[in-house]
Amino acid sequence: MSFRARIAVSAAAAVALTVIFASVLVYLVARQQLRAPVDEALATRAADISRQPLGVFETPGGDTVLAVRPEFGEARGYVQLVRSDESVLVPLRQDIRLPVDADVLAVAGNESAAYWKDLEVDGIHLRVFTFAFGPDAAVQVARPLTEVDKSLEQIGLFLLLIAASGVAVAAVLGLLVSRAALAPVTRLTEAAERVTETRDLSERIEMSGRDELSRLATSFNTMLAALEEATRAQRQLVADASHELRTPLTSLRTNIEVLASDRALPTGERSRLLSDVVEQLGEMTTLIAELIELARAEQQASDPEEVRLDLLAADAVERAQRNMPGVAFSSELEESVVQGVPSTIERAIANLLDNAAKWSPPGANIEVGVRNGEVIVRDHGQGIAEEDLPYVFDRFYRARSARGMPGSGLGLAIVRQVADAHGAEVVAEQAEGGGTRMVLSFRRAPAISAS
Template sequence: TAIGAGAAVALAVVVASVVVFFVVRGELRAQIDDTLEERAQEIFRIPLSEIPLRNGESFLGIQPGFGEPNTLVQVVKSNGKTLRQLYDDVELPVSDEALTLASAGMRGDSVISETEVAGTHVRVLSVAYEPGFAVQIARPLTEMDAALSRIRLFLIVIALSGIGIAAALGLVVSRAALAPVRRLTEAAERVTETGDLSERIELGGRDELSRLAASFNTMLAGLEDSNRAQRQLVADASHELRTPLTSLRTNIEVLAGDRALPAEERGRLLSDVVEQLGEMTTLIAGLIELARAEQRTAAPEDVRLDLVAADAIERTQRNRPSVAVKARLEESVVQGVPATIDRAIGNLIDNAAKWSPPGSEIEGDVRDGQVSVRDHGPGIADEDLPYVFDRFYRARSARGMPGSGLGLAIVRQVAETHGGDVVAEHADGGGTRMTLRLRRAAKVAIS
C-alpha cells in the first residue's frame, strides 16, 4: 500500500543516515590512525633518550622538530612509570594494554584506544618499542568530534525531512489510491440510507480496486433486478388474484343473501365458487413454487434426464388418459436438482397436453442434455412467442382456458438456474415445439 511504501521510504532514509554517519566516522578515525602509525614509524627511526633534570625528574628526549604541536608522545616503562616531553604538562593514562606491550610486547605490536585527558577526547596508539618500554602517541579528536557533530545534525535534518516528505507523499498517494474505496463506502452508505439500488460507482483503471468497484456495481445490478422482479411478481400476483377474488366474493355474497335462489342457479354459483377456488389454488401453488425455486440451495447431483422425463410422461398419461405421448428417450446425464428438473419437464408436457386436440399425439425427445416436447395444437402466434415464458403472461387465445400463467415461467427459471435455457418455436406441420436445454459439462450452483 501507499502508506507502507511511505513508511519503507522513511525507514530507508533513517537507515541510510545512520550508515552514512558511521561510515564518515570510520573514515575520519582511519585518517587519524594512519597519522598515528606514521608518527610511530618515525619514532622507531629516531633514538629516544631519557634526560635527567636537576630536581631529580627526567623527561623524554626526542629529536627537535618531530611531531605536530597537538600530538602527545609518552614512553611507558614496564614498572608503570612514564616519561613525557619537556613541555608536556598532560600525562596520558597508562592502560593495561600499554603495560603489557612494555613488559612482553614484540617490537611493533600496537593497540589503539580512546580516552579522556584533561577534558579532551583523544585517540591513543600504544606500540611496543624495546624490551621494557612502550610508546604512547595520542592525538586530540576535537576537530573530528566537531565535524561529526555537524554531520550528525545535518543527517538528522535530512532524515526528518525525508520522513516528512515520505509521509506527505504517502498521504497524497494513499488518498489517491483509496479514493475508489471511499467512493465504494459512500455508495454503500447511500444505498443503506436510501435503499436506492440504482446507485453505481464510476470505474477508472484496471487495478484491484477497480475490479472491486466493478463487482460492487454488478452486485447492485443483480440486487436491483431481483428487487424489480420481486415488485413485479407482487404486482402481477395482486392483479391476477384480484379478478378471482372479486368474482368469488360476489358469488359468495349472492349465495349468502336473503333472496331465495332456484336450485339450478344456486348449483351454478357453487360450481363457479369451486372453480374459482381451484384457479386461486393453482395460482398460489405456482407462486410458492417460484419463490422456492429462487431460494433453493440444494446441491446439484447427477440426474438421468431420460428417467426423469419418463416419470413425467407417465404422470401426465395417468392424469390425462386421453393424451398419447410418443417418447424417444436416450440416456442423458446432467447436473442439477432432480425435483426442479422434474417439475420443469412436467410443466412442458402439461402445457403440450392442454393445447393438444383430442386424439392427437405429443412427441417427447430426450438426448444430449436437452428435452424437446412438441404438440399438434393451434400453435403460438408470432406476437406471443417472445413472452410465453414471462410470469402471468397468457396469450389471447389462452385467456378462456384454465391455468395460472406461471407454468412456463417456472420452466425458464429452472433452465436458467441450471445454466441452460428454454425456447419455443413453430413446429413443422403445425403445433409448437419447446426445447429445454441443461448444461452437462460442469456442475452448477443452484441458487
C-alpha cells in the first residue's frame, strides 16, 4: 500500500471512529429520550394503582379477573397482579400474561424492591415495571415499545447512512489532502529518479512554504548542490591535471627516451638530461600536490575557530626563511585574532611568501605585516604588469614574464580559494618604488575581539 493510500485509510479510519462514537452517543441519547415517556407513564400508573385497591370479580364463566379502567387493558398497556402463592390475575380483555419468575415473587413477598425490565412476550417488546402491592402481592404494569423501537430503528438507519457517508467523504478528502500534502515528496521522488537516470545533478525541486516537507525539499536541493559542486571539482581536477601534466610528461618522456637510447651523447649532455628529468619530476610532484589540495579544499570544510593571525604569519615567515635563504624577510606583526581554519590560512600566507620570494632578486628584502585582520606581503621584484593584475589569482595563469620560471600557477589560486572560503578578500597591486604588494584581508569575515 502506498504512503498516500495509508494516509487516506488513516483519515477514513479516524473519521469512522469519530462518527461511530458520535452515532452511538446520539443513539443512546435518543433511546433515553424516547423511552423516558414510557417509563414516566408506567411510574404514574403504578402510583395510581398504589393509592387505591384493585377490584376483583368473577366472570360468568367462573374466572376471577381484575377490575381496572378499560383504557389500561387495551393495546396501550397491560397490568397483572401476582400473589406470593404464584397465582396471577389480569383484566378481562387482556390476552397477554406477563412471565412470572423468582424476581417477581421476591417483590410479591416484600423480599425485593421494585424494578424495571424489558421483556419479549408473544413477539411484542414490552417495558415492565414490577412493584409491591400489599403484604403478599406484586403488580406488573407494562407498555409496548413498538413505536419506540420503530423510531430507534429509523434513527439507527439514519445514523448508519451518515456514518457511511462520512467515512466515504473522509476517504475522498484523505486522498485529495494526501495528494496535496505529499506533492513535495512526489516531486522529490521524481527528481531523485531523474538524477538516477540522467546523472544530472543540476536538477532542483521547486518549493514554497516553511513546513517539514519544504525543509526536506530544501535539504535535498542542498545535497544536490553539494554533489554537483563535488562532481564539478572532481572534473576540474581531472581537466586541470590532464592539461598541465601533458607538457611536462611529454618532455619527461622525450628525455627518458633519449637517455635510454644507444645514441652517443656529447660530454655533459647526459648529466643535463638527468638534471632536467629530476627537475621535471619535482615540478610534477608539486603540481599534483597543489591540484589535490585545491580539490580537497573545495570538497571539505572544517569548523572555524579563533586564530591568531600574527602567530600564523610568524610561523610561515620562519619556515620560508629556512627554505629560501637567498632572500631576507622582515616582519612587523601586531596581535590580530580572526575566525577561520588555521591550517588553510597558514597555507595561504606561505603561498604569498613563496610567490614574493620567487620574484625577488637574491639578497632582496620581503616585508611582511599583520594588523587589523590583514596580512600584507610586499616584495621588491620586477612587479606585475597592469594587464596581468586582474588574472594573477586565476588557476594556471602565468604572465608572459613568468612563463620561463618554475611553478604550477596554482599557488595564488589557492590563496584566493582560502580567502573565499573565509569570506575574506585578497588583492594584488603594484607597490610604490617597484615590486608587488599583496593584501589578504579578513575584515569582511566575522570578526572577534582579541583577548
